Amino acid sequence: MDSQLFRKYFSGKCNEEECKEVEKYISSHPSIVDQFLEAGWGRSTEEISTEVSTKLKNNLYRSIAQESEVIQQKAINHFSFLKIAAAIALLIAFGAGLFYVYNYRNQVNEQWVRIDNQGSKIKSVSMPDNSIIWLNANSSISYSNLYNTTKRELKLSGEAFFQVTKNHQKPFIVHSGNISTTALGTSFNISAYEKDQIVRVVLVTGKVAVDLKKSFNNEKRVILTPGKMIEFENKNAKWTSSMINTNSVTLWRNNKLVFVNELLPDALRKLARHYHVNIRFNEEELSHLYFDGTFESTEEKERVLKTVLSIYGLTYKTTPNGYEILKNKK
Structure with missing residues (x-):
């Protein structure tokens, strides 16, 4: 069989007719195991799709069952059985190896970008997802160069106003001191200077969830609605919420x-x-x-x-x- 068709099958790119052709070949040709062991599949850089992986393992397990029936009727062929079992182990290890390499490669390539505002004027930052952040004086944000690939996550030191672009698949998460604030598409203000006793989150539009890294009052998450403010006291590890005039909180942008x-x-x-x-x-x-x-x-x-x-x-x-x-x- 054409090796190109095998590669398409293992990467999940076959159409229905091609899939049936490959699966039929695997079922009727146990020698495919030898090709697995000798053709250097481990050097492949393409990931085997979950669907194909499951089908292949099922076919191999059926091959073992068929082989077992032959064992009962004829002389035991240990070598053939071991080859099939080895192929299953190879497939599982291959998938795990790809997962490890993918994550390791991401970790190696990940770098953090830091934007500071050390002046007295307001600095606006346009993020890769078109969200806009206004940084107050003596404030900074840090985010990964992988931002907006699988998630939108950043760290804040100081005060900032966020106008977040909607994306329900990639929540926008801000880590600031002992809390993290999660939004999908909204606007809110966070004040979290390092030496301040209180961290404040004020919601202007939409909805956000504020998660507390330290458990207290048996609550770890608070949902804010527009016009609501949550204050976290770093020293006493407690919080209070109240309604507030959002215009007064965001006047610093003017x-x-x-x-x-x-x-x-x-x-x-x-x-x-x-x-x-x-x-x-x-x-x-x-x-x-x-x-x-x-x-x-x-x-x-x-x-x-x-x-x-x-x-x-x-x-x-x-x-x-x-x-x-x-x-x-x-």
Whole structure:
């Protein structure tokens, strides 16, 4: 039989008539086993399809059954039986080998791309699937060069707004700190700076699932609907959800400096990132205080700092490296 037809059969490219022809040949020619062992099938780079693999194994098993009947009627032919069994083992090993090589090749070729926004201006990134990501200041994303081949997955450090292209076969997954957010086609905001006490996810349109890497309150997944925000406290490993005005959360894309019910330490860190200065403070003393407010991103830093601190009667002093927050004066 034509070897080209065999190759088509093993790669699942035969039509119905060709498949029947090959299968008939295999059933009536046990010597095909010798060809398997001698023709160097292991050097093939084409994967045997699941359907063909199953058919071939069934044919080989039938050959064993037929051989067994002959054994009962005639002298035992150990060599023939072993050849067929060896072919089955070879087929199974061949499929496993292809699977290993495919995955190993992907691992070797996989590289991670990192995009940083170290400036004070907003950076927009167009992904290979046409999704768009807006990166806030001092934020970064990382994704594999295999992105959008079998999945859409990336890592976020900082804050970003995502406008995701719909693809139900390839969920869009963002890993940020202790949570991962999964979307199919939607828009949402994530704030997950490394040193902040709280990670926030706000859904603007569509629906997302937020998975928590650490189990708490007997819940590991939260489904968000538009206008809902989930906050994860890194220190206490707990979360809260609430409704929110999504416009206020995403104003930073319009060069606004926005604070939405933020812990004062996180608010001060945001100021430090925005103005590229060092702000020293006692985390424990301020961890119970919250701040809300909106400023122009170009507003003078000391004026903004005074406004934030004045609400709680706090002051600051200038240091060689930036500013130090002082306790309340009694």
